[in-house]
Amino acid sequence: MDIKSINVEDGRVKLEVNDDMVVIKGEIDHMNPKEFMEDFLNSVHNEAVNTGMKKVKVDIGDLTFLNSSGIKELLKWIIKLSQLDTDKRYSIVFLYNPEVTWQPLSLEMLVKLAPQNIILQGKEDKIL
Numbered sequence: 204m205d206i207k208s209i210n211v212e213d214g215r216v217k218l219e220v221n222d223d224m225v226v227i228k229g230e231i232d233h234m235n236p237k238e239f240m241e242d243f244l245n246s247v248h249n250e251a252v253n254t255g256m257k258k259v260k261v262d263i264g265d266l267t268f269l270n271s272s273g274i275k276e277l278l279k280w281i282i283k284l285s286q287l288d289t290d291k292r293y294s295i296v297f298l299y300n301p302e303v304t305w306q307p308l309s310l311e312m313l314v315k316l317a318p319q320n321i322i323l324q325g326k327e328d329k330i331l
Contacts, residue, residue, distance in 0.1 A: 204254075206246045209239050218243045223256075228265035231273040240276040248283055251293045259293055264300040264326040274309055278316065285317045296322045 208219035216229035218239065225247055231240075251259050263269075269277075284292060297313075299306040307323075314321045 204247065204250045206243070206250060209243055211239055220247070223260065225259060225261045226265075227261065227263050230268040231266065232268055232270050234272070236270070236273045236276055240273060241279070244276060244280045245283075248280060252287065252291055256293050258296055260296045260298060262298045262326070263306065264298055264303070266306075267303055269305060269309070274313075277313060281313060281316050281321065284320055292320055294320050294322055296324055298324050298326050301325050 204220045204223065204225075206220045208217065210217050211229075211233070216231055216233075216239070217226070219226050233239075247259060250256070281295070284295065297310055299310055301307050310323050314323060
């Protein structure tokens with residue numbers, strides 16, 4: 204994927220793409236993470252749809268905090284994915300760290316929105 208990396212001004216958040224892996228790391232506790240998350244996630248979504256990808260891996264293992272506004276941005280991405288025709292849908296594989304308190308609980312909620320398209324995988328497991 205050819206998507207521009209984003210470093211949020213305070214340097215505590217980085218969103219990037221390394222080959223075929225989306226990486227989101229740091230702490231997202233901003234009042235309005237939509238300002239930097241929305242365009243980035245839309246770019247990932249559009250790239251996946253336009254290139255016919257079947258799987259997008261998202262490494263959030265080093266994302267130590269994500270506030271409710273940040274979770275809302277992930278929800279919007281998943282809803283957008285769910286609205287695609289079935290043949291254009293792809294899976295989102297979240298590579299997470301089960302020791303980061305917010306991750307298992309919040310991610311399980313996201314899976315319930317689109318269980319056929321959202322996959323959770325602990326970072327200690329082998330990447331699919």
